[in-house]
Amino acid sequence: MTNMIDALRARFPALQQQVNGQPLAYLDNAATTQKPDTVIQALLDYYRQDNANVHRAVHTLAGRATRDYEGARDRIAQFINAASRENVIFTRGTTEAINLVAYSWARHQLGEGDEILITELEHHSNIVPWQLICKETGAVLKAAPVKDSGELDMAALQGLLSSRTKLVAIGDASNAIGTINPVAEIITLAHKVGARVLVDAAQAMAHHSLDVQALDADFVAFSAHKMYGPTGFGVLYGKTEVLEQAQPWQGGGDMIETVTLEESTWNALPYRFEAGTPNIADAIATGAAVDFMQSLDLNAVAEHEQRLLQQATEGLNAVDGLRIIGTAPKKAAIVSFVMDTAHPQDIGTLLDENGIAVRTGHHCAMPLMARFDVPGTVRASFAAYNTAEEVERLIDSVHRIARLFA
Numbered sequence: 001m002t003n004m005i006d007a008l009r010a011r012f013p014a015l016q017q018q019v020n021g022q023p024l025a026y027l028d029n030a031a032t033t034q035k036p037d038t039v040i041q042a043l044l045d046y047y048r049q050d051n052a053n054v055h056r057a058v059h060t061l062a063g064r065a066t067r068d069y070e071g072a073r074d075r076i077a078q079f080i081n082a083a084s085r086e087n088v089i090f091t092r093g094t095t096e097a098i099n100l101v102a103y104s105w106a107r108h109q110l111g112e113g114d115e116i117l118i119t120e121l122e123h124h125s126n127i128v129p130w131q132l133i134c135k136e137t138g139a140v141l142k143a144a145p146v147k148d149s150g151e152l153d154m155a156a157l158q159g160l161l162s163s164r165t166k167l168v169a170i171g172d173a174s175n176a177i178g179t180i181n182p183v184a185e186i187i188t189l190a191h192k193v194g195a196r197v198l199v200d201a202a203q204a205m206a207h208h209s210l211d212v213q214a215l216d217a218d219f220v221a222f223s224a225h226k227m228y229g230p231t232g233f234g235v236l237y238g239k240t241e242v243l244e245q246a247q248p249w250q251g252g253g254d255m256i257e258t259v260t261l262e263e264s265t266w267n268a269l270p271y272r273f274e275a276g277t278p279n280i281a282d283a284i285a286t287g288a289a290v291d292f293m294q295s296l297d298l299n300a301v302a303e304h305e306q307r308l309l310q311q312a313t314e315g316l317n318a319v320d321g322l323r324i325i326g327t328a329p330k331k332a333a334i335v336s337f338v339m340d341t342a343h344p345q346d347i348g349t350l351l352d353e354n355g356i357a358v359r360t361g362h363h364c365a366m367p368l369m370a371r372f373d374v375p376g377t378v379r380a381s382f383a384a385y386n387t388a389e390e391v392e393r394l395i396d397s398v399h400r401i402a403r404l405f406a
Helices: 002-009 037-050 060-079 094-109 128-137 154-160 183-192 240-245 280-294 298-317 344-353 366-371 388-404
Strands: 088-091 115-119 140-144 165-171 196-200 219-223 234-238 256-259 264-266 322-324 334-339 359-361 377-381
Touching: 037 060, 037 280, 060 088, 060 280, 088 094, 094 128, 094 165, 094 196, 094 219, 094 234, 094 240, 115 128, 115 154, 128 140, 140 154, 154 183, 165 183, 183 196, 234 240, 298 322, 298 334, 298 388, 334 388, 344 359, 344 377, 344 388
Parallel strands: 115 140, 115 165, 165 196, 196 219
Antiparallel strands: 088 234, 219 234, 256 264, 322 334, 334 377, 359 377
C-alpha cells in the first residue's frame, strides 16, 4: 500500500513542496483536493492548443474544443451511471446546482403550506436557497435534528415527513463533522410520501462511486474541485421528468431554440440550463479528473481513508482537553475537534507552522456548530494521497499544542 500511495503522491505537484520548512501535510481535502498532473495538463492543453468557443463554429479548434467539452459530459454521465447524457447539467459547482433546482424547479412547484425538509447537518448552500424559496412561495422549511454523536435522528426525520413534504434536500456526508447519512433509506421514505429528493454529494464523490439510477435520487449535485478536478465547475444530475418541469433560470445564448423580439423557445436538455459561453477548460479538466478517479481502486481508497480516520481519531482522543465533534458510527474521512485551552484558529495557525494544512471555523455549517455549542472546530480531512506518517505528524503537533496551552 505504501508503494501505491507514493506513486499516487508523485502525480500531485502541490504535494511536493515544503511549507515553513516542513514537508506539506495537506489535510484540508473536504474544502478542496489537490490536482493530479493529468488534470493540470488538460487545462494547459486546452488553452495552448484548442482555445475556441464550443458548439457554434465549423473551424478545427472549435471542433476539438466541442469534442472534448461534450466528451467530458459523456464521461461524467458514465461515471455516475446517468440514464442519459441529457441528465447531466454543467454548473459552477454544488452551490449553483442547488440554486438551479431552487429557482428553476422548486420556485414553480411549491406553494403556500408545502414543506421542504433538510437536516441540521447541512452546508449553508443547502440551507439558504431553501430559506429564500420559502419566503417567495409560502412554503415551510423544516430540519431533522442530529443526535449528540452527530448521527442523523432518523426517527425524527421520518416523523417530519408527510404529504405536505414536497422536497427533501440532504447531504450524503457532512462536510463539517463527517457523518454519512443513510441516503438510500431517506430517498425511499421521501418517495413514499410523494416528495422529490435532492442529494448534495459534494463530500461523497472523491470517496466512493455513486450510481444515480440505483440511488433513485431526483437531483444530485456535486463539485469538481472536491474530486481532484478544477475549481469553479460542478454538475447537477436530474431525472428527465423533473428537469422537464423546471424553467430556465438564466437567459442568453445556447439555451434557446428560437428567438424573436416577441418570444423565445427553449433548447433541449441539458442546454436550456446552460446559458452563455460555458467554462470549457474546466469541463475538459473535470473529464480528466473522472478518468483519474476511474484509474483508482475506489474500494481500496475508501479502506485507506478509513484507516487514516481511525488512526487520527484514536490519537487525538488521547490529547488532554480535546473533544472530537461528531462520533457517528459511519463517517467520511473527516475528524473535527475542539480543545478546552486553545481557539481553533490558534490551533490551525500553529499546525501551519509545522507544515500541516487543516481548516478552522464553522465550515459553512453554523446551525450545526450551534447544535454542539461551539463557535467552530479544527477539521482534518483525508484523501487518497494522505499517509499514516502525516496523520502521526498531526497527532504529535496537537499534543505539543496542548502542552503549550496547558
